[in-house]
Amino acid sequence: MKNILQAINVNKTFGTRGNIYTALQHINLQIQEGEFVGIMGPSGAGKSTLLNIFSTIDTPTSGEITIDGQNIVTMSEEKLSDFRRNKLGFIFQDYNLLDTLTVKENILLPLALSKVPPAEIEARVNEIADTFGIRQILDKYPYHISGGQKQRAAASRAIVANPSLILADEPTGALDSKSATSLLESLSKLNDSNQSTIMMVTHDAYAASYCKRVIFINDGQLFKELHKQHLTRKEFFQQILEVLASLGGGQHDAV
Amino acid sequence: MTLFSIAGKNIRKNFTNYFLYFASMIFSIVIYFTFVSLKYDSTIQSASDGSPKISSAFSGAAVVLIIFVAIFIWYSNSFFTRKRKKEVGLYSLLGVRKKQIGRMLFYENFLMGVLALIVGIALGSLLSRFFVSILMKVMGYDAISHFSISAAAIVNTFLVFMVITLITSLQGYRLIYRFKLIELFHADQQHEKEPKASLLTALLSLVFVGLGYWLALQNLMNSKAWAALGLMITPLVILITVILGTYLLFNTLTVTLLKLSRKNKKSYWKGLNIIGTSQLLYRIKGNARTLTIIAVLSATTLTAVGTAYSLYYSNRNAVSQVNPNSMMFINTDRKAASQADKVIQDSPDHKVLYHASLHLLGVDANTSGLDQNSSSDEQTFTVLSNHDFNELAKLQGKDDSLSLQADEAAALDPVYIEGISPQYVGSAITLSGNPVHEKIKFKELKKYSVLNQGTVYSTIVVSDELFAKLKPKSQMMAIEAYGITHQDKAKQLTKELKGILPEKAEFSSFYGDYARGMESSGLMIFMGGFLGLVFLAATGSIIYFKQLTEANSDKERYQILYKIGVKKREIRKTVAKQVLFIFALPLIAGIAHCAVALSALSRLMQTNLVIPVVVCMGIYTCIYLIYYFITVNAYYKIVTNTK
Structure with a gap:
């Protein structure tokens, strides 16, 4: 199987001499095509920093990162923009939909940016809207729809351009449990049927249990890795909770 | 930390934001100071042969300036306060009393006012001499070297602006009492709704502007419309229809057109057009009133300056129309006539x-x-x-x-x-x-x-x-x-001949009328020009502030765009396009209004005003463009600042 993401010995430090804070330390990570990977860890463990670095909106202090065969550390600012547009899809906790655009326009934005012809745009948008079940709300504005619908619209936008890697940052963070389940099921379905590669940062064990593999980070270092393999989702959920308990920061989430 | 020191700190931290406002205010003060100095200065009075015209003209101009500056400061102030709603909300939430917040805002505004006043008067003292020499030049006088700064002018300027600053600062103090805490805190989260626009109103806007233009371009004498409405009412009708039409134009026609442009998916779904168009669509309605005011102000300024410059420009022509001979008089007294002839023939400066x-x-x-x-x-x-x-x-x-x-x-x-x-x-x-x-x-x-x-x-x-x-x-x-030869410089000769020839000779000279024309149109162009510059500076900074406020609320949107892979270069491009739209609309409307007004005028005056008018518009547009570039830069900086 093809390696989509490869991080070798990634370090990230903040601050100046004498007052250095290490956010990430010796991170080595591989994500293969068609994987659904969850990143977990207590607050301040470095999850968001890692995600930002993979998103190319932050740079590591040292180390090498290749996504879909391209080294993103040495890439120029201009090229990075193109790279993000073509290879990456983003789902954010607070949806980040543009409220001056309809749901449909929000979804087609990446295609419009890549100057795809209108007919093709129309077809792609309708297809994805069906996958996420938001066909009826395509012409509504973000402030008219619910949080769950917003997040599904955002997810649609993330995958509409067929990115190599989808990065999700706490996608269920602002959703009620029903909407969260529906979104996670959609993502899971997408991963199964389209072989989409997804990396999801979450602190919610329930959300993480939909992943095929969960990586735990603590104090900026890789702590443990769990594979779902043949386990049912419930069993996997129990395993995740146990690791979180051992991390100490997770009890809260394990209610 | 006292409230006063917080206020000082706020100004220092926000100085880049305030800079344009500050500069416009200083500029107004400098101009006001110059006008007042001219009013009080005795050397100019004597240079203009004791005509009381200058002093009263400058008094009038100073009053116009005061009114305008007061409105400008008041507007900018309420604007700044609104912009800082969230900050104020935070203070309020932390338990700072409204009275204290109000006082802090008052101090801030007051400090800025006083600072601007001091800088303005200092600069004015330096520059007024220079401005006076410009005035002397355009009025056709020899430069005077002993223009002095009068204490009366300083006191006058100081008092007037102090009062304005006090009043507007009080306004800032009062403003805080009008908001509810919840409003203050959620100021940014209010969702903007997509504007509605009816095709009918859009068409109506065109009808209004068209009607105004049509009326203005009628021949005064044989137009039935003018005859029916009367000479006094018609200009008023023109004014009202054009202003109303402009407002509706900005308010609905632009929305309608933008909505129509959305229908064309080929261009709308291409690159960042989708962002630019929708952003404009949401914003234009809220801007309609400001844009109308700016368009009308631009038109007024351009027309006034255009008229003054046209008069100045065509002075020589107009004068030689009524004075085809350099000198002419009736030979009533043989002796005087031959004496006059001798003076003219012997003049060393003229052949x-x-x-x-x-x-x-x-x-x-x-x-x-x-x-x-x-x-x-x-x-x-x-x-x-x-x-x-x-x-x-x-x-x-x-x-x-x-x-x-x-x-x-x-x-x-x-x-x-x-x-x-x-x-x-x-x-x-x-x-x-x-x-x-x-x-x-x-x-x-x-x-x-x-x-x-x-x-x-x-x-x-x-x-x-x-x-x-x-x-x-x-x-x-x-x-x-x-x-x-050199009939426009025959000051000495004209004076001598006037002394020689009796009243009955009805002496008339090119120079006499020319100098009078230069004096009055030069005065007009000087005042019109500087008033125009003040208007321009103020309107420019109003658009600037409005755009920056929008930039602050658009910040998040652009950050999303950046994250999903829009290049900074493209962001700059779309920002430039959007801001251009906002800047160009009132300018185009203003120029169109002015063109119509001046072509009506040119018909009345029987002169071709194309050159002076185009020169005025060119200069105006150039200065306006500078504001545009400053605004685009600031906007871009705000939306791409990732912190």
Whole structure:
């Protein structure tokens, strides 16, 4: 199987001499095509920093990162923009939909940016809207729809351009449990049927249990890795909770 | 930390934001100071030969300036306060009393006002000398070296602006009491709704503007619309329809057009057009009022400055229209005339181009044959012979001649206005002075004269034959006409001749009218120009602030765009496009309004104003463009600042 993401010995430090804070330390990570990977860890463990670095909106202090065969550390600012547009899809906790655009326009934005012809745009948008079940709300504005619908619209936008890697940052963070389940099921379905590669940062064990593999980070270092393999989702959920308990920061989430 | 020190800190931290406001305020103060200085300065009064015109003109201009500056500061202030709603909300949430917040805002505003005032007066003291020399130059005076700064001007400026600052600062203090805490805190989270626009109102806007333009471009004299509405009401109707039309234009037509452009998916779904268009669509309605004010202000400024500059520009032309000879007078006293001749011939600065002595007749006539609106049918004409006309025309370098026979005549009317002046050609009048009784027919009309209008009555040219017949029976005038070089600099010579010639000689000179024209139009252009610059600076900074506020609320959107892979270069492009739209709309509307107003004016004045008007518009647009680039830069910086 093809390696989509490869991080070798990634370090990230903040601050100046004498007052250095290490956010990430010796991170080595591989994500293969068609994987659904969850990143977990207590607050301040470095999850968001890692995600930002993979998103190319932050740079590591040292180390090498290749996504879909391209080294993103040495890439120029201009090229990075193109790279993000073509290879990456983003789902954010607070949806980040543009409220001056309809749901449909929000979804087609990446295609419009890549100057795809209108007919093709129309077809792609309708297809994805069906996958996420938001066909009826395509012409509504973000402030008219619910949080769950917003997040599904955002997810649609993330995958509409067929990115190599989808990065999700706490996608269920602002959703009620029903909407969260529906979104996670959609993502899971997408991963199964389209072989989409997804990396999801979450602190919610329930959300993480939909992943095929969960990586735990603590104090900026890789702590443990769990594979779902043949386990049912419930069993996997129990395993995740146990690791979180051992991390100490997770009890809260394990209610 | 006291409230006062917090206020000081806020100003320092926000200085880049305030800079343009600060600069506009300083600029207004400098101009106001200059105007007031001119009002008080005695040397200028004496330079303008003691005419009270300058002082009263500058008083008037200063009042206009005060009103405008007060509105500008008041507007900017409420604007700043609104912009800082969230900050104020936070203070409030932390338990700072409204009174204290109000006081802090008051201090901030007051500090800025005082600072601007000090800098303004200091700069004004330095620059007013320079401005005065500009004024002297445009008015055609020799530069004066002993212009001094008067203490009265400083006190006046200080008091006036202190009062304005106090009032507007109090306004800032009061503003805080109008908001609820929840409003303050959620100021940014209010969702903007997509604006609605009806096609009908959009069309109505075009109808309004069209109607206003149509009315303005009518011929005053024979328009039925003007006759029906009356000369007093029509300009008001024009003003109202155009302003209302402009507002609706910005309010609905732009929305309608933007919505229509969304229908074209090929261009709408291409790159960042989708962002730019929708962003504009949401914003334009909220901006309509500001844009209208700016458009109207631009139009007024451009028209006023355009008119003043046109007068200035066409002064020489207008003056030579009524004074085709450099000097002309009636030879009433042989001795004085020969003395005057000697002075002119001996003048070291001027060469005599020609000297013509001729005879004119003063004849009364019954003008009932002319379809004229004048109340009286009796009018005195100055009569010139065909031969003398041809001779003078040749001396004056006019490539024109007349050959009149028998009872044929030609009218000379340098101020002829189509529709207002009588229809000469084809009509007949009767020269009816006692004992003359001759009927003459107008064969031609010349829209110029060969005689200075200051010396003679309305002039008609008759055939040599008729002239000879009239001569013994009419009152005769011996006329001396001179053409000299450098006639626009004949100050000394004109003064001398005035001293020599008696009142009855009706002395008229090119220089006299020219200097008077330069004086008044120079004054107008100076005041119009500087008032215009103040308006421009203020309107420019109003758009700037509005755009920056929008940039702050758009920040998040652009950050999303950046994350999903829009290049910074593309962001800059779309920002430039959006801001251009906001800047260009009022400018285009203003220029269009001004063009219509000035073409109506140019028709009334019978002069071609294209060059001076285009120069004015060009300068205005250039300065406006500078504001545009500053705004784009600031906007871009705000939305791409990732912190």
